[in-house]
Amino acid sequence: MKFAIDFHIHSALSPCADDDMTPNNIVNMAILKGLDVIALTDHNSCKNVNAIMEVAKKQGLMVIPGMEVQTKEEVHILCLFKDLNIAMKFDEIVHNCLPNTVNEEQVFGRQLIMNSQDKIIGKEKKLLISSCSLSIDDVFSLVRAFGGFCIPAHIDRTAYSIISNLGFIPPSLNIKTVEISKKYSPESIIKKFPYLKNYNFIISSDAHYLWDISEREYFIDIDYLSFTEIKRFICNK
Numbered sequence: 001m002k003f004a005i006d007f008h009i010h011s012a013l014s015p016c017a018d019d020d021m022t023p024n025n026i027v028n029m030a031i032l033k034g035l036d037v038i039a040l041t042d043h044n045s046c047k048n049v050n051a052i053m054e055v056a057k058k059q060g061l062m063v064i065p066g067m068e069v070q071t072k073e074e075v076h077i078l079c080l081f082k083d084l085n086i087a088m089k090f091d092e093i094v095h096n097c098l099p100n101t102v103n104e105e106q107v108f109g110r111q112l113i114m115n116s117q118d119k120i121i122g123k124e125k126k127l128l129i130s131s132c133s134l135s136i137d138d139v140f141s142l143v144r145a146f147g148g149f150c151i152p153a154h155i156d157r158t159a160y161s162i163i164s165n166l167g168f169i170p171p172s173l174n175i176k177t178v179e180i181s182k183k184y185s186p187e188s189i190i191k192k193f194p195y196l197k198n199y200n201f202i203i204s205s206d207a208h209y210l211w212d213i214s215e216r217e218y219f220i221d222i223d224y225l226s227f228t229e230i231k232r233f234i235c236n237k
Contacts, residue, residue, distance in 0.1 A: 001221070001222065001223065001224065001225075002219040002221050003036040003037055003219060003220055003225055004034055004035045004036045004037075004217070004218065004219055005035065005036065005037050005202065005204065005219065006038045006039070006204050006205050006207070006213055006214040006218070007038070007039040007041070007078060007080065007151065007202060007204045008039065008041050008068070008078060008153065008154075008179065008204035008205060008206045008207070009021075009026060009030075009038055009039065009040055009204075009205060009206075009213060010040075010042050010043070010068075010206070010207060011023065011026060011042055011048040011052065011112075011114070012048070012110065012111075012112040012114065013042045013043075013045055013047055013048045013111055013112055013113060013114075013128070014042045014043045014045075014111070014128060014129075014208065015043075015103060015105075015110065015111050015127070015128060015129060016043075016108070016129065016208055017042075017109075017208040017209075018208060018209045019110060019112065020209070021207075021208065021209070022114055023048065023051040023052040023054070023114055023116055023118060024055050024116075024117075024118050025118070026040070026052060026210070026213070027052060027056045027059055027061055027063075028059075029210045029213050030061055030213055031059055031061055033213060033214065033215050033216055035061070035213075035214065035216060036061075036062065036225060037061070037062040037063070037225060037230070038056075038061065038062070038063055038064070038213075039063065039065075039066040039078070039204075040052050040063060040064075040066055041066040041068040041078050041080075042067060042068065042128070043067075043068055043070065043128040043129050044068070044069060044094050044095070044098060044128045044129075044130070044132060045067065045091060045094070045095070045111075045124060045128050046065060046066070046084075046087045046088055046090070046091040047091065047113050047122075048112075048113060049063075049065045049066070049087055049088075050084055050088075051114050051115050052116075053065065053084060054116040055116050062225055064080045064230070065080070065081045065082075065083065065086070065087035066078060066079060066080040066081065066087070067079045067087070067094065069094060069132065069134065069139050070129070070130065070131045070132060071131065071132065071134055071136045071138075071139055072131050072132065072133055072134060072135055073131075073135065073136055073166065074159075074160055074165055075136055075152070075161065075162045075165050076152075076153040076154065076160045076161065077136065077139050077140075077150050077151070077152055077153060077162075078150065078151040078152075078179060079139065079143045079148060079149075080148055080149055080150075080230075080231075081143075081146060081147070081148040082147055086146045086147065086148065089146065090142065090143065090148075093134075094132050094134065095126065097132040097134050098126050098127075098128070099126075099127075099131075099133075100126065101126065101127040101130055102126070102127065103123075103124065103125060103127040103128070108127060108129065110123065111123055111124035111127075136166075136170070137173075140173055148231075149231050149234050149235055150173075151175075151177055151178065151179050151202065151234060152169065152175065152178045152179065153179050153206070154179055154180065154181050154206060155169075155178045155179065155180060155189075155196075156183075156184050156192075175199070176199060176200055176234065176236055177201070177233075177235070178199050178201060178202075179201075179202050179203070180201050180202075181203070181206070182203055182205065182214075184203075186201040189201065200233075200234070202218065202234075203218045220233050221233070
């Protein structure tokens with residue numbers, strides 16, 4: 001069966017995301033657009049995952065707990081987990097690996113922690129768009145140890161992507177799936193990087209505004225909707 005996805009969405013916790021990216025707004029927009037499963041992947045934090053999962057559970061939308069980690073190589077990696085408890089353990093590790101740079105709201109934007117009623121219950125003080133001290137290898141090892149999986153984000157971009165920063169995808173990572181941006185197709189990426197023909201591709205929105213959330217146009221083909229099936233699809237070619 002084919003299920004409509006968007007595995008790369010930011011909430012108002014990410015300083016570069018709009019303040020309207022609240023748990024209820026994200027869930028309602030995803031449902032309005034006909035999505036079956038989404039992932040919340042804020043920069044270097046999972047602190048809004050609990051709220052959005054509470055909202056989504058009432059609405060019947062599947063949400064995968066996630067994070068977009070910025071490694072010490074300045075590479076963005078989507079990290080997705082089976083449940084909230086595991087995600088928050090990873091969140092604590094990443095938080096401790098961030099520099100003690102205080103977010104300047106007037107420069108970078110607010111970093112809002114919200115509850116399931118979209119009320120602001122706190123603000124993240126550390127600047128979340130910094131690189132953490134974890135390497136790409138560290139991130140993959142940790143996420144896999146927690147039973148999750150990693151997807152290199154927007155590999156087509158000229159910054160913060162594994163190809164732009166490393167020049168290649170290390171075979172040792174044993175990656176089967178990569179993310180590309182909406183403006184590209186798998187065919188155009190393979191034409192540019194022929195060796196990527198051996199990979200699966202997903203297209204997600206990297207939404208920082210509500211209207212950026214994907215329409216019902218990007219799918220994964222799995223037997224039924226579950227984290228286990230999604231992980232199997234992502235981790236196998």
